Amino acid sequence: MLSAEERHEIEEELKRYPSKRAVSIDAMKIVQRRRGWVSDEALRDIAELLEISADDLDSVATFYNLIFRKPVGRHVIMVCDSVSCWIMGYDRVREHLTKRLGINMGETTPDGRFTLLPIVCLGTCDHAPAMMVDQQLHRDLDAEKIDKILEQCS
Amino acid sequence: MEKVLTRYIQPDGVPLDARAYERAGGYESVRKALRMAPKDVTETVKQSNLRGRGGAGFPTGMKWSFVPTGPNAPRPKYLCANADEMEPGTFKDRLLLESAPHQLIEGMILAAYAIAADVAYIFIRGEYILAIERLQKALAEAYEAGYLGKNIQGSAFSLEMYVHASGGRYMCGEETGLLNALEGKRANPRTKPPFPQVSGLFGKPTIVQNVETLSNLPHIINNGPEWFKKLSKSEDSGTKLYGVSGKVKQPGLWELPMGTTIRELLEEHAGGMREGLAFRGVLPGGASTDFLTAEHLDVKMDFGGVQKAGSRLGTGTMIVLDDRTCPVGMVRNLEHFFAQESCGWCTPCWSGLSWSEQLLTSIEEGRGKPDDLEKLEFICKFCAPGNTFCALAPGAVEPLQSALKYFREDFGRHIQAQHCPWR
Numbered sequence: 001m002l003s004a005e006e007r008h009e010i011e012e013e014l015k016r017y018p019s020k021r022a023v024s025i026d027a028m029k030i031v032q033r034r035r036g037w038v039s040d041e042a043l044r045d046i047a048e049l050l051e052i053s054a055d056d057l058d059s060v061a062t063f064y065n066l067i068f069r070k071p072v073g074r075h076v077i078m079v080c081d082s083v084s085c086w087i088m089g090y091d092r093v094r095e096h097l098t099k100r101l102g103i104n105m106g107e108t109t110p111d112g113r114f115t116l117l118p119i120v121c122l123g124t125c126d127h128a129p130a131m132m133v134d135q136q137l138h139r140d141l142d143a144e145k146i147d148k149i150l151e152q153c154s
Numbered sequence: 155m156e157k158v159l160t161r162y163i164q165p166d167g168v169p170l171d172a173r174a175y176e177r178a179g180g181y182e183s184v185r186k187a188l189r190m191a192p193k194d195v196t197e198t199v200k201q202s203n204l205r206g207r208g209g210a211g212f213p214t215g216m217k218w219s220f221v222p223t224g225p226n227a228p229r230p231k232y233l234c235a236n237a238d239e240m241e242p243g244t245f246k247d248r249l250l251l252e253s254a255p256h257q258l259i260e261g262m263i264l265a266a267y268a269i270a271a272d273v274a275y276i277f278i279r280g281e282y283i284l285a286i287e288r289l290q291k292a293l294a295e296a297y298e299a300g301y302l303g304k305n306i307q308g309s310a311f312s313l314e315m316y317v318h319a320s321g322g323r324y325m326c327g328e329e330t331g332l333l334n335a336l337e338g339k340r341a342n343p344r345t346k347p348p349f350p351q352v353s354g355l356f357g358k359p360t361i362v363q364n365v366e367t368l369s370n371l372p373h374i375i376n377n378g379p380e381w382f383k384k385l386s387k388s389e390d391s392g393t394k395l396y397g398v399s400g401k402v403k404q405p406g407l408w409e410l411p412m413g414t415t416i417r418e419l420l421e422e423h424a425g426g427m428r429e430g431l432a433f434r435g436v437l438p439g440g441a442s443t444d445f446l447t448a449e450h451l452d453v454k455m456d457f458g459g460v461q462k463a464g465s466r467l468g469t470g471t472m473i474v475l476d477d478r479t480c481p482v483g484m485v486r487n488l489e490h491f492f493a494q495e496s497c498g499w500c501t502p503c504w505s506g507l508s509w510s511e512q513l514l515t516s517i518e519e520g521r522g523k524p525d526d527l528e529k530l531e532f533i534c535k536f537c538a539p540g541n542t543f544c545a546l547a548p549g550a551v552e553p554l555q556s557a558l559k560y561f562r563e564d565f566g567r568h569i570q571a572q573h574c575p576w577r
Contacts, residue, residue: 024338025321063340064321082242084399086487121242125399
């Protein structure tokens with residue numbers, strides 16, 4: 001079931017568009033912000049509120065890179081793998097992260113602390129290589145900097 | 155040089171609030187435009203020769219003139235700011251969004267007034283967290299100051315403006331894909347015609363403009379079309395945000411006169427190549443533009459100049475290839491991006507781009523076959539304009555077709571040696 005706050009926030013979004021389904025992505029993001037991901041149950045609840053089928057909403061959910069349909073760790077690391085970061089050392093960043101965390105891209109650490117994902121160009125190419133951890137952008141990465149960032153994540 | 159787009163940007167990048175922005179001359183153009191007829195605003199923009207800064211370079215005033223006007227025009231009409239900056243190697247709109255949000259809002263009010271739009275959306279990347287926060291704050295201030303909402307500055311013109319943070323997909327930057335995403339659907343492209351100016355968002359007349367394009371508008375209205383033309387060093391008007399990334403001494407972003415040469419950007423602004431590295435080529439306007447090489451260094455970075463050299467100005471943010479970086483690896487990275495971000499709607503794109511990625515991967519990993527290059531060339535033709543629904547696949551093969559032309563020997567060395575010479 002959607003919480004009262006989730007429902008309220010989605011209803012606020014509905015005021016900004018002439019159709020209910022227009023808020024599909026916003027609604028899934030509202031739920032994901034609180035729960036970390038969008039479960040089948042949450043998907044059905046949102047679809048019902050927006051008066052579209054759950055399958056239809058799932059086809060939207062799976063289209064977008066930032067909607068998670070599987071559980072993620074407490075911290076989501078998104079590493080830019082696009083061209084400027086690739087030139088400036090993406091491979092080194094990826095290797096360091098996978099070694100430190102003991103997981104591959106697309107996986108979550110067994111303690112549920114980190115999920116590691118690739119992301120497309122983060123638009124900070126003059127400070128490559130870059131990654132985002134949760135809401136925070138980190139630039140000009142090297143091994144030392146990455147270790148410090150990881151330490152700060154509980 | 156006169157600063158235009160970066161005029162309001164503070165050294166620390168923190169944007170001016172509405173009051174400070176007004177004191178610096180901000181929102182003056184709104185008051186001026188509200189005293190003009192909407193068609194005269196369009197006419198001024200037409201005369202300025204402002205061309206879209208998102209990549210395609212379509213004349214802005216002309217785009218507006220396709221929107222139906224008058225009492226019988228369909229309502230509501232919509233304006234969308236395309237702030238979905240996802241072209242790899244492009245980092246220019248981020249600056250305008252994070253550090254001059256009021257300038258964008260001001261430009262959007264002008265565009266909305268010209269086409270009599272009722273509602274405006276800022277479609278922004280979900281990853282641009284800081285920009286989203288700052289835009290939300292600026293929007294609240296603009297409503298508070300009477301620049302948005304009902305009867306703006308006491309006039310008959312009303313406009314609502316909202317931020318939509320994207321779910322994330324390169325296709326959202328394509329005009330009609332963006333409209334589908336705003337309607338809560340997959341960002342597949344739409345058939346044209348009908349063009350969005352006539353039937354766009356929710357089936358109503360809609361204009362979609364890039365952030366940098368919109369941010370130019372207040373200055374054009376304030377200072378006039380002739381002033382705007384004189385800012386440039388070329389046939390194309392105004393200034394441009396140019397960026398350089400890759401292994402240069404000082405990667406960065408600069409506002410310079412339109413028509414600044416590649417050499418000037420690379421040598422004077424980016425400080426030249428890093429010690430011990432040599433320049434081999436450049437994607438002049440983001441990932442979906444053809445490579446240019448050392449013979450093109452004196453090409454002017456404007457729409458006509460880059461086109462004549464065989465590439466596109468695109469977003470004006472260039473990515474430099476050095477001699478220690480493998481061109482095959484670079485192109486493989488690019489095609490991986492395009493194959494992944496293809497929406498899958500039309501066959502040349504979903505099939506051709508993933509095939510190109512497979513071929514490039516096998517060449518890079520030492521499993522390439524002599525006829526792989528012909529297959530890659532076939533894919534470039536297969537994905538050419540006219541064969542696909544939108545510009546994604548034609549753009550995707552631009553760096554590939556030009557790499558096959560300029561770095562053919564390097565591809566051959568990979569296949570002969572069954573090994574990447576750079577590893």
